[in-house]
Amino acid sequence: MELIVALGIGVLVASGVWLILRPRTYQVIIGLSLLSYAVNLLIFGMGRLRENAAPVVEAGAVIDASQYTDPLPQALVLTAIVISFATTALFLVVLLASRGLTGTDHVDGREPGS
């Protein structure tokens, strides 16, 4: 199980890193999104992968914490997802503004060699 998820994380990271090293802003934004999937999954994986053990406890019962999966990484990732949306939005607007002001979508605000 872990093998395929780890493989997936690896591929996401590789694609993301490749994209953020590209010269066009749009490539970078897609790259960042792919990277954030990978990072979220990685953090989530720190709590180990368990099936059918969602951290929803039974009200009032005596609780055996080992019956449930680790809720803490999930809480961390949940906010991370929302924040990564916010950064994507911010970056998108910055790249649009930069494109409007500089006339190019190159990450440095000017075409290489110009």
Place this chain on the structure above:
Amino acid sequence: MLLILLIALPFVGSLIAALLPTNARNAEAWLAGAIALSGLLITASFFQDVAAGKVARLAVPWLPMLGVDFSLRMDGFAWLFTALVTGIGLLVVLYARYYMSPQDPVPRFFAFLLAFMGSMLGIVLSGNLLQLAFFWELTSLFSFLLIGYWHHSAVARDGARMALTITVTGGLAMLAGILVLGQITGSYELDKVLAAGERIRNHSLYLPALVLILLGAFTKSAQFPFHFWLPHAMAAPTPVSAYLHSATMVKAGVFLLARLWPALAGTDAWFWLVSGTGLATLLLGAYVAIFQHDLKRLLAYSTISNLGLITLLLGMNSPLAAVAAIFHIMNHATFKASLFMAAGIIDHESGTRDIRRLSGLRRPMPYTATLAMVAATAMAGVPLLNGFISKEMFFTETLLVTTPLPWLGSILPYAAILYGIFSVTYSLRFIHGTFFGPPPVDLPRQPKEPPHWMRFPVELLVLLCLVVGIAPGFSVGPLLDVAVLGVLGDAKPAYNLSVWHGFNLPLLMSAIAMAGGVLLYLALQRYLLTGTEGTPFVRHMAGKRLFERTLVTLSWRIARPLEGLLGTRRLQPQLRLLVAVAAAAALAAGWDWLAAPALRLPDGLDPTLTIVWLIGMACAVGAAHQAKFHRLRALILMGGAGMTTVITFVWFSAPDLALTQMLVEIVTTVLILLGLRWLPRRIPGIDPLQPLTLPRRLSDLTIALGAGTGVGLMAYAVMRRPLPDTISHYFTERAYSEGGGTNVVNVILVDFRGFDTLGEITVLGIVALTVYALLRRFRPAPESIAIPEQQRVQNAYDSARPDRQPGLTLAEYMLVPGVLMRLLFPFMLALALYLFLRGHNLPGGGFVAGLTMAIAFIVQYMANGTRWVESRIRLHPLRWIGLGLVFALLTGIGAWLAAHPFLTSHTRYLELPVLGKVPLASALFFDLGVFSLVVGATALILIALAHQSLRSALVAARTPVSPPSKED
């Protein structure tokens, strides 16, 4: 309690002073005077206790986990300084009232002066060395602001900058020294450090700590070779000089030396460093002072010399010398403050302070002249004045001192006599050059006596000089006793404060110094009258030039090439470096493990999940491949990778994550779709691969593959390991019993870690506002202003048909789904509400519900167009954001009302008639804040972006733009 008040009052006063109107000169002076006076009274009220050897203490836990408290401590020595700071402060305020011109912005002046007073009191009263360092730097900062008060003058700016650079650099060194000291003693509490003197002196780190702390003290007290900032600081208004450069700021250095005397003194290193520096400063300062033409600069060099004297005394490793040092601190403060004020009066009334132009002022201003002359004779150390007594003590000490090298001990008395001669000479110069000689001619202003209250502070200080000089044991004895007790404690030596000790060697030395000084002055008359700038023999030893050169070297000669070598304005090299460094760091950390990887074998693959992930991986790689030329494709593929992530979350028991990720996936897609229109066309083949790019691509590919392999390996290695005991169990076990919810993730978010969530939503709100602000000034590229091609085709089709009106195709576009979406709107709102309400117990919650609600709105925008929606409902995202933050904050503050820490949640279940048992935790209100903010932020971002199309359509209508040609 009073101790806190003592420090807090000036700072509060400073705030008030800053807010008063510019012309409120009297109000400002009353305020500052009242604060200084109350400070003085509070100080006086401590005298009884302190004199009895008690130490007033106050400690408030500040960083208890690091063992650091905010602690105040007043012993005798601190008492003396507090009295000096507040007392002289009071006089300076009175003086400044008359000195500052109505044109000067006085609120700034008094605000800085009061803040400085507070910082100085902070240094003096700190019972904790770190706290002392903090106030130390504050004094540097406020002295910078005060010296640069007349910031229109370049001299003032340069002087202020120099003072700041030097004292702050020294302060930094001192902080490092204090940290070392803390390492040695295990505490930053002054009491503990002072008690651990033996251990400190025998520690191997003693020397580094000593040198670093001395750097701080010497820079602050303008000791050679850091003395040069002080004369340049004379560009400050004179009240500032009278306050900072006689009684407070520069005394902070010697204060620290005396304060740490029990802990650090007594070693050869201390002797060499401290008394050596003191001796050099003492002689150099006095010598240079003789040749100054500016009254204030003369006084500044004299101050340097006197500080050198104090330093030398403290460096002698003898308790009696320390007593003399403390005594001289008091004496110097009184006569130097009065002299500075007198110099200020002369400057104020005659328009210049150049000795070459001044003369015969005793006739137009007899009172001031008398006062200044008395103070200057005190500075010269003439009998019956306070300067004499401490100088006499100094002479005695030079005779008694035992030095590591015998010959040095025999030289010291001669050095002392030389200093005496110099000080008599420059004092004479001050008196004779200014007040005697022919009547003044050609001065910028006709000199006259100042207003009485401007002279009053000088009168009082000069009176003190006289009283102390005539009856020392009676007047100042108790105060000195108290201060000495504070520094030396039980080791307090017996000493005799009297004017007349009989005919002895020190008296003879004084006599020689006096006679020598007069002779030297007479001998120098001719040279001084030529008015040559600079000091003979040491003219080229300009510390200022060295300082400037160092600054230029640092900021220009070194920084520029370094920037050229390491800096780049290009993003790609930076990111490459970043990723490479991160990879290298990970590699270094995991090297041992990589040598013998203890990977557990995989435990089989689930075919479904494997297929899902194969698709996901293909999507990721595809997105990476297509992002340059086919943006829409890349976006869709990215969504595929996102959905794989969602499925993974569902698979491995994270329903909340899956919900959130799926909703975020939707809004992100909409968001980027909205942005696509404003990006330039990029058609394959138009810009061919440059030859340079191939190697770059290969190296990027290597980096990417390396990063992917590394992270993948790490993920696998960790995930296959059993989970150690973590704090998570705590959350799971207490989610219901203490948080009142069964959905542990949600309880963590809104309850256990509510403060984090508050931070997160604040960030979200800020980002939304930033996006909004950026888009308000958005200027699209000219080529993307025209309406999109698809709309043009549709409009052309409409216009070509006689039976159709333009815009009809657009209106009819996706009509059926559009109507369905309209109908779905209430259901989506209900779903949002449902997700919100059940969030505490089942997957859902504020984030998810907020996103759902925002999507409900966005769907309407998409299906029916911006104008249609906004003519029906107006969503006010800014209000939602504001409300959300207010809700979350109020919930947090509500806990205070119940005397709980911020954001403590309270849970209760309510039995409602139809709905049944409903949780009514205060966390629910917090979650409501989260919900409202998420709705507002998401909607604000998306709607602002969507509006750009409308805006540019308007712009396009106003300024016709030729349609973009195919080649671009």
